Amino acid sequence: MRFFSxxxxxxxxxxxxxAGALSAAAPVLAATMPTDSEPLVITTTAGPxxxxxxxxxxxxxxxxxxxxxxxMAADHGMLFRFDQTRQVLMWMKNTPLPLDMLFIDDDGTIVxxxxxxxxxxxxxxxxxxxxxxxxxxxxxxxxxxxIAVGDVARHRAISE
Numbered sequence: 001m002r003f004f005s006x007x008x009x010x011x012x013x014x015x016x017x018x019a020g021a022l023s024a025a026a027p028v029l030a031a032t033m034p035t036d037s038e039p040l041v042i043t044t045t046a047g048p049x050x051x052x053x054x055x056x057x058x059x060x061x062x063x064x065x066x067x068x069x070x071x072m073a074a075d076h077g078m079l080f081r082f083d084q085t086r087q088v089l090m091w092m093k094n095t096p097l098p099l100d101m102l103f104i105d106d107d108g109t110i111v112x113x114x115x116x117x118x119x120x121x122x123x124x125x126x127x128x129x130x131x132x133x134x135x136x137x138x139x140x141x142x143x144x145x146x147i148a149v150g151d152v153a154r155h156r157a158i159s160e
Contacts, residue, residue, distance in 0.1 A: 032069075033061065033078075040079060040135065040155040042110070046146045051137065055157055056080040065136065067094040072138055080134040081157050088127040088134055092117050098139035102147065103127040108158045110151045113142050133158060 032054070039050040052075060056062045062080050066072065082088060085106055092099070096119050103112040112128035116139040127134070135153060142148075 035076070036079075036155075036157070038156050040077065040153055040158075042145075042147055042151050042153045044146045044148065044151050049145045049147065051075055051077045051135075053077050053079045053135070053155065057157065065095070066097060066099065069095070069097055072097060074138060074141070077135050077137040077141075079155065079157060080136070082132055082134075085130045085132045087129070088131050090114075090125045090127075090134060091123065092119055092121040092125070095119060100137045100139055100142040100147075101125060102135040102137065102142065102153070103131045104133035104135060104153050104158070105130070106132050106159060108133075108153045108155075110147065110149055110153060113147070113149060115142060116140065 033056070034054065035052040036055050040053045041048050041050045052073070054077075056065060056078055062082070065080070066078055080088075088103065090101055098119050099117045101114040101117060102110050103114075105111050111131060114125045117125060133153070
């Protein structure tokens, strides 16, 4: 009986080691969500700028975000909508793209911008206060498009 117990332990250990090695070696595929049919428009002092956005509306979508994405179109972004207005903490773990993070309040006003975030960093990027939305864009987009704190973002998912 003791022999079979050891054999079972050995077989299970070997199986778990092989399964772990296979999962570690398997490439992680970047999840993409469909681009919303309505563009997100930000009113800047220089005029409106628009972006096609993927919507991260569920906890699962928000947890995944842009992780593992190797590229994103220049006129594209991801809009995160949180269940309530609160302090939001973001990070760049498993995210190879440097990003600009725009922190947006209930009314669509941009209240903070974290520019050129560091890929793969586990450092916390905190909103400057309570927000309901975060828009992630390619790094440098906010500066290039003249997007600043005080500008207003409009989209059907904002203030729904």
